[in-house]
Amino acid sequence: GGVGKTTLARVAYTQMSSHFEGKSFIADIREVSDKCGLVSLQKRLLSQIFHGECFNFFDVHEGSDIIGHRLSHKKVLVVLDNVDNIQHLKCLVGRHDWFGLGSRIVVTTREEHLLRSWPVDDMYEPTILNPKDALQLFSLKAFHSDTVQKADFIELSKHVVNYAGGLPLTL
Template identity: 80%
Template sequence: GGVGKTTLARVAYTQMSPHFEGKSFIADIREVSNKCGLVSLQKQLLSQVFHDECFNFFNVHEGNTKINHSLSHKKVLVVLDNVYNIQHLKGLVGRRDWFRLGSRIIVTTRDKHLLRCCQVDDVYMPTTLNPKDVLQLFNLKAFHSDTVSKDDFIELSKHVVNYVGGLPLAL
């Protein structure tokens, strides 16, 4: 973790959402699922897409049916953040035919094997920056220049770069 999957998903969601009839960003599914359960997540998804509607179902199967019937006629953008269990994918986005053509589903997960069984079209694997690029980014943010001219800060800059381990968001 820590390479910025959620941040990238939020940026994509913000930029893409005006092009869809409905949208849902479900943050930290791992945590919410453990606290509130999958039915709660299903209701959250539907409530974000259909703002004025109340959804009354009490089990995952009923939720699947409701999601399928409700979203199959709407072009939607759905982001599922921090998915760690295949049941989350099955319960929230089920099959492709649950969604109208043109809909997009973005999933962030630490487990790439989870995506293999779900007919995923594209997988983006964010990577850490190499030390040279981290140093350049750090200098740009800290000194408003992509190089450090003062000898006093060169060693300090290198320590910071080593500490963040290539994670750009840590800067």
């Protein structure tokens, strides 16, 4: 964690969402699923895409049927953040024919094996920053400049960057 998967997904969602008929960003699916269940996730997905419309169903299979039926001719953007269980994918984005032509599904996960077992068109794995870029990011955040201005802070800044291990969110 900490390389910015959620941040990247949110930026992509914000930049691309105007090109779709409907959109849904479900943050921290793992936690929501644990607390509220899969049916709650399905209702959230549908409600976001259909602008607050209320959906009344009480089991995952019925929810899957509704998603597949209501979205099969709709070009949608769906972002599923922090997926940790294959059931999340099965009940929320089941099959390609659940969504209209041109739809895009973006999934963030720490569990790469989930994506390997699912029909995925493309995968992107963010990497940690190299020391130079990490120092530049730290300087921007700490000193509002892309370089460390005071000599007193150069060594300390390098220690902080080294301690953060190149993780952008830590910096």
